[in-house]
Amino acid sequence: MEAAPIASLIASLAIILVAAKLGGHFAARLGQPPVLGELAGGLILGNLGLLGFPQLDYLKTDPGVDLLAQLGVILLLFQVGLESTVAQMMKVGWSSFLVATFGVIGPFILGWLVGAWLLPDESVYAHVFLGATLTATSVGITARVLKDLGKSQTDEARIILGAAVIDDVQGLVILAVVAGIIASANQGGSLSYAAIGWVLVKATIFLVGALVAGLILSRWIFRIAARLEAAGVLLATGLAFCFVFAWLGGEIGLAPIVGAFAAGLVLEDITYKPFTSRGETSLEHHIEPIASFLVPIFFVVMGVRTNLAAFVQPGVLGLAAALTVAAILGKQVCSFGVLGKGRDRLSIGLGMIPRGEVGLIFASMGLTLKVAGEPVVSGAVFSAIVVMVMVTTLITPPALKWSFSRRAT
Amino acid sequence: MEAAPIASLIASLAIILVAAKLGGHFAARLGQPPVLGELAGGLILGNLGLLGFPQLDYLKTDPGVDLLAQLGVILLLFQVGLESTVAQMMKVGWSSFLVATFGVIGPFILGWLVGAWLLPDESVYAHVFLGATLTATSVGITARVLKDLGKSQTDEARIILGAAVIDDVQGLVILAVVAGIIASANQGGSLSYAAIGWVLVKATIFLVGALVAGLILSRWIFRIAARLEAAGVLLATGLAFCFVFAWLGGEIGLAPIVGAFAAGLVLEDITYKPFTSRGETSLEHHIEPIASFLVPIFFVVMGVRTNLAAFVQPGVLGLAAALTVAAILGKQVCSFGVLGKGRDRLSIGLGMIPRGEVGLIFASMGLTLKVAGEPVVSGAVFSAIVVMVMVTTLITPPALKWSFSRRAT
Numbered sequence: 001m002e003a004a005p006i007a008s009l010i011a012s013l014a015i016i017l018v019a020a021k022l023g024g025h026f027a028a029r030l031g032q033p034p035v036l037g038e039l040a041g042g043l044i045l046g047n048l049g050l051l052g053f054p055q056l057d058y059l060k061t062d063p064g065v066d067l068l069a070q071l072g073v074i075l076l077l078f079q080v081g082l083e084s085t086v087a088q089m090m091k092v093g094w095s096s097f098l099v100a101t102f103g104v105i106g107p108f109i110l111g112w113l114v115g116a117w118l119l120p121d122e123s124v125y126a127h128v129f130l131g132a133t134l135t136a137t138s139v140g141i142t143a144r145v146l147k148d149l150g151k152s153q154t155d156e157a158r159i160i161l162g163a164a165v166i167d168d169v170q171g172l173v174i175l176a177v178v179a180g181i182i183a184s185a186n187q188g189g190s191l192s193y194a195a196i197g198w199v200l201v202k203a204t205i206f207l208v209g210a211l212v213a214g215l216i217l218s219r220w221i222f223r224i225a226a227r228l229e230a231a232g233v234l235l236a237t238g239l240a241f242c243f244v245f246a247w248l249g250g251e252i253g254l255a256p257i258v259g260a261f262a263a264g265l266v267l268e269d270i271t272y273k274p275f276t277s278r279g280e281t282s283l284e285h286h287i288e289p290i291a292s293f294l295v296p297i298f299f300v301v302m303g304v305r306t307n308l309a310a311f312v313q314p315g316v317l318g319l320a321a322a323l324t325v326a327a328i329l330g331k332q333v334c335s336f337g338v339l340g341k342g343r344d345r346l347s348i349g350l351g352m353i354p355r356g357e358v359g360l361i362f363a364s365m366g367l368t369l370k371v372a373g374e375p376v377v378s379g380a381v382f383s384a385i386v387v388m389v390m391v392t393t394l395i396t397p398p399a400l401k402w403s404f405s406r407r408a409t
Numbered sequence: 410m411e412a413a414p415i416a417s418l419i420a421s422l423a424i425i426l427v428a429a430k431l432g433g434h435f436a437a438r439l440g441q442p443p444v445l446g447e448l449a450g451g452l453i454l455g456n457l458g459l460l461g462f463p464q465l466d467y468l469k470t471d472p473g474v475d476l477l478a479q480l481g482v483i484l485l486l487f488q489v490g491l492e493s494t495v496a497q498m499m500k501v502g503w504s505s506f507l508v509a510t511f512g513v514i515g516p517f518i519l520g521w522l523v524g525a526w527l528l529p530d531e532s533v534y535a536h537v538f539l540g541a542t543l544t545a546t547s548v549g550i551t552a553r554v555l556k557d558l559g560k561s562q563t564d565e566a567r568i569i570l571g572a573a574v575i576d577d578v579q580g581l582v583i584l585a586v587v588a589g590i591i592a593s594a595n596q597g598g599s600l601s602y603a604a605i606g607w608v609l610v611k612a613t614i615f616l617v618g619a620l621v622a623g624l625i626l627s628r629w630i631f632r633i634a635a636r637l638e639a640a641g642v643l644l645a646t647g648l649a650f651c652f653v654f655a656w657l658g659g660e661i662g663l664a665p666i667v668g669a670f671a672a673g674l675v676l677e678d679i680t681y682k683p684f685t686s687r688g689e690t691s692l693e694h695h696i697e698p699i700a701s702f703l704v705p706i707f708f709v710v711m712g713v714r715t716n717l718a719a720f721v722q723p724g725v726l727g728l729a730a731a732l733t734v735a736a737i738l739g740k741q742v743c744s745f746g747v748l749g750k751g752r753d754r755l756s757i758g759l760g761m762i763p764r765g766e767v768g769l770i771f772a773s774m775g776l777t778l779k780v781a782g783e784p785v786v787s788g789a790v791f792s793a794i795v796v797m798v799m800v801t802t803l804i805t806p807p808a809l810k811w812s813f814s815r816r817a818t
Contacts (some may be wrong), residue, residue: 005472005475005476006476006480006483006659006665007656007659007660007665007694009476009480009664010480010483010655010656010659011653011656013648013649013652013653014648014649014652014653014656016650017645017646017652018645020636020645021637021641021642021646022637023638023640024637024638024640024642025637025639025642026639027639027641028638029638031503034639034640037639051800062478063414063472066414067414067415067418067473067476070415071415071418071419074419076524079665166635167605192752204492209641220421225430228431228433228434228435229432229433229434229437229438230433230434230436230443230446231433231443231701232705233430233433233434234430235698235702236426236427236430236701236702236705237426237430239423239702240423240424240426241424243419243420243422243423243426244420244423246419247416247419247420247423250416251416256415256416256419286698286701287642287698288698289695289696289697289698289699290642290698290699292640292641292695292701293645293648293699295643296641296645297663325671329657348437373596
């Protein structure tokens with residue numbers, strides 16, 4: 001009676017939510033973060049075809065599910081942005097900056113080398129993209145693991161979190177640069193310094209503009225919004241602010257998620273003081289249930305799109321192993337960025353390992369970026385990246401637990 | 410760089426959210442409920458074409474926006490269902506039942522007569538559907554108005570709210586019956602008692618089955634779910650429960666919203682005691698921000714789809730006026746259903762007036778139901794129904810305020 005799309009969508013959502021929570025449960029039982037379980041749950045749903053049940057294969061391409069998943073990842077980056085302020089980013093010391101920078105350079109070079117070594121037939125763009133995929137640290141997973149271990153207030157945690165924030169921005173800029181280079185190469189040109197320059201200028205103008213103008217504009221917008229006599233104005237204003245930034249980011253040629261992250265960074269507790277001072281709860285509090293609904297859809301769908309059959313293609317497991325080693329070793333370079341004495345350099349290097357959502361976002365964008373008609377990240381390479389993300393996510397909690405307890409004794 | 414649909418969707422969402430809150434603000438300034446402002450905000454967005462700005466006309470048909478709007482209305486009915494329990498429905502006395510029943514019969518007959526009188530060229534199905542559209546009381550608006558007036562704890566309020574709940578179910582059954590009749594007529598047959606009987610049996614089996622099996626199943630499901638070690642399990646389980654019921658309702662031939670409402674009725678505080686007893690907040694609390702995001706999209710889109718140009722078609726304003734009078738007078742029959750002495754019968758009749766979301770849901774379904782290729786509710790009739798909903802929603806707060814204060818003095 002109702003249009004078919006909504007009936008199909010709600011059935012899909014029920015399946016995805018159940019898979020997400022069952023996956024999260026088993027991940028928790030194994031002491032792993034929920035995101036790993038959501039990926040695994042999706043991986044099972046998306047590969048039931050191998051067992052003769054291809055009925056759920058439509059989830060890989062369903063437009064409604066895809067739309068909600070993309071809305072989920074935009075909200076996630078907004079949330080991650082909300083966790084930090086522009087001022088906090090300015091304050092984090094040289095240690096965070098150096099750790100972040102070394103943590104980008106190390107994996108980038110190693111990832112590029114792994115690509116050149118194991119994928120000699122692919123273009124230089126594919127190798128560069130592979131390097132870029134390894135750069136960003138997952139601030140969400142890192143923060144959650146540190147909190148679970150009760151180490152959030154240590155010097156090491158502050159350096160890791162600060163570096164992870166800087167790393168996210170650096171990684172997003174690298175992504176924009178690499179994607180821009182590929183896009184310009186795809187339009188017939190080759191790797192030109194002018195193109196790099198223009199991408200860098202655009203990215204810089206947008207990010208600096210978003211941060212500076214956003215800081216001023218946001219206070220003004222929220223002060224006006226607070227005068228509106230309607231329920232849910234704080235949430236609606238925050239979401240509209242996020243969506244406009246994300247849309248602007250997309251219009252400028254960057255990814256919408258870059259804009260959403262910038263929107264989150266710009267919003268601070270003081271921005272919505274006109275609301276909180278009259279007793280309303282914070283924006284994060286309102287966003288949380290919406291993210292709790294939509295974000296797992298993104299990770300389950302990422303798992304659904306992981307083709308286990310691709311693993312038997314020659315070279316995929318080898319590539320996955322090489323990428324994982326590059327991802328882990330590359331971040332150990334971070335240790336050299338830690339200034340000051342008595343700091344647990346090993347824990348910092350280990351804490352930078354998880355790639356989580358940002359690695360997956362990079363990988364999924366690689367599927368849609370094309371050079372000469374071919375996606376820059378093939379299905380097999382995507383699967384290898386997902387394995388790398390799963391392994392780096394998986395080893396971090398036990399590794400950090402071991403590393404911190406090693407010093408405690 | 411990202412797929413175009415998400416960029417378009419987030420821009421649309423930002424516009425819709427701003428329209429919803431600005432509309433809600435001006436409605437509040439005029440002492441009216443937010444839903445009226447959301448409709449008006451959408452009405453302006455959807456009719457900018459009349460002023461030479463047709464750029465937003467795509468919102469009328471955008472599939473992503475439509476999907477989120479439909480998700481919103483499913484969540485709204487789930488929320489409304491959560492506000493009541495099956496036991497509360499059993500307990501509400503004969504007064505509530507009689508008020509509800511009279512409140513369905515009166516407007517149904519008057520609406521049918523108005524259709525037969527003013528739309529003689531349309532089929533008997535269109536007239537019956539028009540009658541059905543007038544039956545349901547909007548429990549959401551009624552509850553909010555009573556709360557705003559500080560009258561939630563009066564006998565009159567309990568009778569109105571109880572009747573509104575029963576009314577919703579009766580209205581939804583009528584909708585299912587009428588829609589089923591139209592669907593069977595559309596497949597070549599005519600109005601047959603067997604078809605009515607089958608629709609009634611299906612609707613009854615689903616509703617009774619959903620309520621009985623749901624009460625047992627839900628406690629069992631939530632008890633098992635509570636053992637899962639993952640964050641957000643209560644929300645995910647509640648949403649999955651709602652989506653499965655909504656999907657089942659759709660599969661059986663009823664509207665997904667009927668299933669969502671039944672799912673809400675079935676879930677009681679005791680169902681999620683395994684969660685709340687360990688300190689988690691209630692399901693309603695988690696659903697609220699998601700509904701606060703998605704529900705206004707439905708009402709703004711309803712406004713967007715209201716074609717102001719249709720009002721100048723001959724007969725639309727006349728039909729709207731006749732429907733509104735039928736809607737208001739029809740509910741005054743409710744007074745005769747109130748048992749006991751000293752009860753404010755006028756306030757109860759006035760409190761039953763608002764049609765709000767349920768009337769709009771009926772109307773929007775009428776747009777998609779077809780008899781012999783023609784929608785059973787034409788664009789002009791839809792506009793007339795929206796005017797009726799707006800007027801009944803608009804007059805209730807001042808009418809109730811006057812009625813209650815009349816007795817206080």
